[in-house]
Amino acid sequence: MAKExxxxxxxxxxxxxxxxxxxxxLKGVEYEFIEEDLSxxxxxxxxxxxxxxxxxxxxxxxxxxxxxxxxxxxxxETWKGHxxxxxxxxxxxxxxxxxAKFVDDKLLPSLxxxxxxxxxxxxxxxxxxxxxxxxxxxxxxGKKYFGGEMIGFVDIILGCIANMADILDEITGLKTVEKDxxxxxxxxxxxxxxxxxxxDSWPSGDRLVTKYRLYRTMFAPPKSS
Amino acid sequence: MAKExxxxxxxxxxxxxxxxxxxxxLKGVEYEFIEEDLSxxxxxxxxxxxxxxxxxxxxxxxxxxxxxxxxxxxxxETWKGHxxxxxxxxxxxxxxxxxAKFVDDKLLPSLxxxxxxxxxxxxxxxxxxxxxxxxxxxxxxGKKYFGGEMIGFVDIILGCIANMADILDEITGLKTVEKDxxxxxxxxxxxxxxxxxxxDSWPSGDRLVTKYRLYRTMFAPPKSS
Numbered sequence: 001m002a003k004e005x006x007x008x009x010x011x012x013x014x015x016x017x018x019x020x021x022x023x024x025x026l027k028g029v030e031y032e033f034i035e036e037d038l039s040x041x042x043x044x045x046x047x048x049x050x051x052x053x054x055x056x057x058x059x060x061x062x063x064x065x066x067x068x069x070x071x072x073x074x075x076x077e078t079w080k081g082h083x084x085x086x087x088x089x090x091x092x093x094x095x096x097x098x099x100a101k102f103v104d105d106k107l108l109p110s111l112x113x114x115x116x117x118x119x120x121x122x123x124x125x126x127x128x129x130x131x132x133x134x135x136x137x138x139x140x141x142g143k144k145y146f147g148g149e150m151i152g153f154v155d156i157i158l159g160c161i162a163n164m165a166d167i168l169d170e171i172t173g174l175k176t177v178e179k180d181x182x183x184x185x186x187x188x189x190x191x192x193x194x195x196x197x198x199x200d201s202w203p204s205g206d207r208l209v210t211k212y213r214l215y216r217t218m219f220a221p222p223k224s225s
Numbered sequence: 226m227a228k229e230x231x232x233x234x235x236x237x238x239x240x241x242x243x244x245x246x247x248x249x250x251l252k253g254v255e256y257e258f259i260e261e262d263l264s265x266x267x268x269x270x271x272x273x274x275x276x277x278x279x280x281x282x283x284x285x286x287x288x289x290x291x292x293x294x295x296x297x298x299x300x301x302e303t304w305k306g307h308x309x310x311x312x313x314x315x316x317x318x319x320x321x322x323x324x325a326k327f328v329d330d331k332l333l334p335s336l337x338x339x340x341x342x343x344x345x346x347x348x349x350x351x352x353x354x355x356x357x358x359x360x361x362x363x364x365x366x367g368k369k370y371f372g373g374e375m376i377g378f379v380d381i382i383l384g385c386i387a388n389m390a391d392i393l394d395e396i397t398g399l400k401t402v403e404k405d406x407x408x409x410x411x412x413x414x415x416x417x418x419x420x421x422x423x424x425d426s427w428p429s430g431d432r433l434v435t436k437y438r439l440y441r442t443m444f445a446p447p448k449s450s
Contacts, residue, residue, distance in 0.1 A: 063316050065323070073319065074319040077315040091285070097295045098292055098295050101295065
């Protein structure tokens with residue numbers, strides 16, 4: 001069989017690329033990472049994801065797949081090894097898809113809202129974010145990971161907050177995941193962050209702080225007094 | 226084996242319930258439909274979908290599943306018969322998931338924007354919607370359905386527009402899917418609407434017009450001159 005070709009178009013700082021990186025590493029798939037400059041996207045990226053023109057795009061033997069959640073499903077169906085989805089139980093798979101969708105549609109946008117607001121607006125955004133975090137925390141009862149004993153779909157989808165929460169907190173001076181309010185999620189962050197493949201893939205914290213400090217200034221500039 | 230219990234919590238007019246109805250009928254699964262009053266939701270619905278408190282919810286042998294796209298995946302994995310997803314090709318499955326996500330995240334919201342705006346704003350919204358419709362139309366090249374010869378995931382997800390386009394057009398006086406601009410999509414609407422299981426499941430057009438005329442008055446009231 002000819003050697004297969006796997007390419008990932010992403011950026012060093014994108015939490016969505018990182019999901020795909022983790023999934024490929026968990027499966028032990030060799031791949032080439034192609035760093036995109038989002039201010040000057042490559043013609044290949046524009047061709048491979050002509051609809052959204054966004055990273056990440058996985059290209060497997062010349063065929064592109066876009067949208068990180070869709071890519072993760074593809075990776076799990078295509079390569080054996082670490083199971084990203086539970087194998088035997090359609091209801092557990094449905095539950096993982098439900099929570100992953102919740103993360104993308106509700107939770108992450110609500111955390112972003114905290115980051116790009118100030119004052120009263122930020123207080124309200126924080127309450128919404130906390131409610132969302134509490135909702136998903138219940139899924140960790142009695143489990144090390146959302147996937148049980150193994151890192152699964154929801155862990156990978158939510159994974160970015162395991163370091164991004166600290167990055168954003170450093171910039172806003174808030175605390176996203178307080179141990180006393182969200183004990184299971186705090187423990188999960190510890191577990192997830194210290195898993196070997198995850199630990200070794202984090203982008204540089206310093207570079208992230210610099211990048212997100214700029215976002216904060218753009219979206220929620222300090223008010224002059 | 227004990228008889229299995231399948232319940233669908235939905236409303237007669239919801240395009241999202243209708244997706245689940247179609248999938249169950251395509252599979253030949255017997256089920257009980259429970260009509261919800263969204264202004265006074267049942268305690269069972271609030272318990273089964275405590276996160277979003279929304280229909281549709283499928284309850285299979287006591288276990289609830291929410292989010293129509295997640296429910297469709299569950300149905301396809303749980304019951305044999307008509308294949309909603311292509312069986313053999315992970316890349317085709319990824320493609321179906323990508324386009325379904327495009328419908329939910331981009332296309333349907335853009336059509337709704339046309340419906341709830343007026344004047345200049347509506348003209349701009351129409352251009353965005355047309356661009357989205359053109360994007361997905363390309364997927365129909367050489368095919369009867371998005372699923373090929375059979376109704377598949379994208380057909381079910383997009384299916385509501387096969388009658389809703391006419392309903393909304395009647396109210397706004399616009400034309401969502403023009404034959405000369407979107408010939409493949411026009412042909413698909415004909416094919417999809419006349420497929421037996423689909424044809425027999427449409428809600429009453431008159432009742433839909435009454436309902437959506439009310440929405441239009443709420444969201445885009447006629448301007449007094």
